Amino acid sequence: MIYFNKVSKVYRDDEKVLDDINFSVEQGEFVSLVGHSGAGKTTLLKIFLAEEFPSSGTVHFGSVDVHTLPRRQITHFRQKIGVVFQDFRLLPDKTAYENIAFAMEAAGRIDEEIANNVPNVLELVDLGSKMWNFPHELSGGEKQRVAIARAIVTEPDVIIADEPTGNLDPINTYEIVQILKKINDLGTTILLTTHNKGVIDSLGKRVVTMERGRIVRDDKVGRYVL
């Protein structure tokens, strides 16, 4: 479903952030990208989201070359992908409910559907009781659960989770991983980047290891090896 074909990214100072990346992700897979800071994980995700363009190579989503899409189409393309960030990135002046509703509004869903789905998805991440709280009234783990709810409410084909547990304690980390697993079980493809050895080892899923912009390992059932 996702195909990286000879993707390289060079910044102005001739530093190669990504070097000849080739890999693909099938529908329904749960892929973890691991590697030290600066290994190129986040750049890889940014290129996939068309936030950045590769210096060479192509990225396909299905049959579509992501970087040839016109601006308007990029918006539609992003609506098929849910994104979860390490720093949550919730809209600070919107409640948990409104944050999630915003993603649906942006995707052009009707009001009835929004009123139906948002409470459901908040129940799924176990936050039904904090629906009307603002982000600053929520703990880190709760914020991340809202962010995940926002990512899945539009029923995307892929969830991108960039270090979603980076700011969380072990218990919250465990819960977030369980939620991601549950979403994956329901059929959504997940692309996760992480530093957390425990997370990788407990998942027992495919692991792609990066080092200095290259893929050095790709194990079907991986462990955290660095």
Add this chain to the structure above:
Amino acid sequence: MFWINTKRIIKSGFVHFWRNGVVSLASVLVMSVTLFVVGALIFMGALLDTSLQQIKEKVDINIYFITPAQENDILAIKKSLEALPEVTSVEYVSREAALAKFKDRHSGDYLTLQALDALDDNPLGATLNVRAKDTSQYESIARFLESKNALASDGATIVDKVNYYQNKTVIDRLTQIIKGSEQLGFAIALVLILVSIIITFNTIRLTIYISREEISVMKLVGAQNKYVRGPFIIEGMLYGVIASLIAIVLFYPATSWLGGLTEKFFGGMNIFHFYIEHFGQIFLTLLGTGTALGIVASFLAVRKYLRV
């Protein structure tokens, strides 16, 4: 879909405005100051206009006729003067009227009145008081009269003197002052308006700078540019609407306090009356300026952060 989106954008703009209370308040206050400056310039302009108008109206030139001049000839000159495009009005003062005026002015001065009585005939000639549309036009009127000088019925000159040449330097100076103050007023207005607009622009840019993270998140969640931009433009509009209301309300005490003073100082023009009479116009000008400023400033400021 269009209506649903419009509804959502408007609602979101209001909510964002309300929840960012302090930031919104700051923007509204800065914009109120800008609109207050714009309003004050409207009042200043009106004051300058009326006082210059009054000064201009005080300037005229008088044509004195010799005593034997026939009324018909004078009226003929009056008619030809009135036909000139530069002339606003020509007032005819007959010999009798001139005498009555003279007596009236010297009603306490027996010596003069006695001397007047001692004369057999009315010594005063008739006059024409000519008023031009613009002080710079008196010269051409005076020149016209010179050429007209010989034109009495029997060929003899009936004009005694035209006092333009005595007043020439004063009229010229006045013309210069009027022109100068109009230009200076315009320049000051331009600078003040420019400065206020720049300050308002920067304030709105700062409020949107605060939201730059939000804008990028909205984009990454898959919102289209217009959907992200819309609420900010609504907010900008709100700043303008509220600020214009504040400014127009503030002008009530300000002008009622200054009204008496201006009436005394500028002779006749009371800015409080001006405020009441032109309330609609002033309010619409402020409202239009405010909303336009808010919309344009928001549009430009958001544009920078939409490139994600």
